[in-house]
Amino acid sequence: MKGILLVNLGSPNSTSVKDVRNYLDEFLMDSRVIDVPYITRCLLVKGIILNTRPKQSAKAYSKVWTNEGSPLIVISKKFTKKVKANVEAPVALAMRYGTPSIETGITELVNQGVDDILIIPLYPQFAMATTETIVVLAKQIIKDKFPNIKLTDLPAFYNQPEYIDVLSKSIQEELKKEEFDHLLFSYHGVPERHIKNSDVTGNHCSLNGECCNTTSEAHAFCYRHQCYETTKQVVNKLGLQPGFYSTSFQSRLGKDPWLQPYTDTTINDRAQNGIKKLAVVTPAFVADCLETIEEIGMEAKEEFEENTGKVFKTIPCLNDRDDWVNVVSNWITNWLHK
Numbered sequence: 001m002k003g004i005l006l007v008n009l010g011s012p013n014s015t016s017v018k019d020v021r022n023y024l025d026e027f028l029m030d031s032r033v034i035d036v037p038y039i040t041r042c043l044l045v046k047g048i049i050l051n052t053r054p055k056q057s058a059k060a061y062s063k064v065w066t067n068e069g070s071p072l073i074v075i076s077k078k079f080t081k082k083v084k085a086n087v088e089a090p091v092a093l094a095m096r097y098g099t100p101s102i103e104t105g106i107t108e109l110v111n112q113g114v115d116d117i118l119i120i121p122l123y124p125q126f127a128m129a130t131t132e133t134i135v136v137l138a139k140q141i142i143k144d145k146f147p148n149i150k151l152t153d154l155p156a157f158y159n160q161p162e163y164i165d166v167l168s169k170s171i172q173e174e175l176k177k178e179e180f181d182h183l184l185f186s187y188h189g190v191p192e193r194h195i196k197n198s199d200v201t202g203n204h205c206s207l208n209g210e211c212c213n214t215t216s217e218a219h220a221f222c223y224r225h226q227c228y229e230t231t232k233q234v235v236n237k238l239g240l241q242p243g244f245y246s247t248s249f250q251s252r253l254g255k256d257p258w259l260q261p262y263t264d265t266t267i268n269d270r271a272q273n274g275i276k277k278l279a280v281v282t283p284a285f286v287a288d289c290l291e292t293i294e295e296i297g298m299e300a301k302e303e304f305e306e307n308t309g310k311v312f313k314t315i316p317c318l319n320d321r322d323d324w325v326n327v328v329s330n331w332i333t334n335w336l337h338k
């Protein structure tokens, strides 16, 4: 029997510093997130980051936490419930870090008689720190504990017309409510090194961004290309004029160069250039989370307003919108009938 495993990133179990530390430990010790040799990673994560970051992150998490828990988890559960009601197969939800784990999700499906799983990483654009780490871990668990289970993964859907349609619609709904001077597409960043590491051709990525406009088989795994492609397709769909929109990358951690331009400097730059009404959309996330609610909706908003900006609107992620639920349900139904 076929079954579906939806997977997102995960959150700490609570906003306590201890729970946030445990979560960050699991997350940042992943070699596809901090991709340096094991000993260096231990020194960096356990010796440096985990001494200060958990306290800072716990404070940020407590600003977004709801009575039901972490927004990312609450929204993912609502989304999963709606998908379940739409498709004729068992559906489980798992998180790459924290709970419910990928192993728990697979076990839940197997206990219902599933032996053929479609895994859907809930990230529109491929990255080794998201899509790849989910699929690699799921394959490892299957190999070690469920050797008779078949696993198929849904590739990144950054350019799928149905996804672009609902994303564009969600943006247009906000642009209709108020007149904005500028629309910023802010994607989660990754270290530049990750882009090089994921270059399957070994020589495509020039790191200056020019490569992303050419045709290349590298783009099936190029996060930067896929982000710019999502922006381009939404821009075409909505007929947005050059100058009205820009693309940037947020959430940089550490001193290494990450994808640029950075969101914070882009927002400051726009404010200094007379932009008063700014809308920000965050298409690397399908569910609102710490990075959209706190980093953009609170921190960036405050900075923009202090910098002479007047209106700052964070466009909600697709969350459990019915049209988004229907898109994913249709992808699942197509796979079920294959």
Ligand SMILES: C=CC1=C(C)c2cc3[nH]c(cc4nc(cc5[nH]c(cc1n2)c(C)c5CCC(=O)O)C(CCC(=O)O)=C4C)c(C)c3C=C
Pocket: 009, 010, 011, 012, 024, 033, 034, 053, 057, 070, 072, 123, 127, 129, 130, 188, 189, 190, 191, 223, 251, 253, 284, 285, 288, 289, 290, 291
């Ligand atoms: C080297 C560090 C990190 C990389 C690379 C990275 C990539 C990456 N992350 C997301 C999505 C999310 N990240 C979230 C939080 C978060 N991310 C990092 C670090 C890296 N992310 C940290 C340390 C944290 C925790 C919070 C903090 O201390 O800042 C979240 C939110 C989770 C939540 O509970 O709400 C999401 C979602 C993507 C899409 C991505 C690469 C493309």
Ligand SMILES: [Fe+2]
Pocket: 188, 251
């Ligand atoms: Fe992240």
Ligand SMILES: [Fe+2]
Pocket: 204, 205, 206, 211, 212, 213, 218, 222, 224, 225
């Ligand atoms: Fe590229």
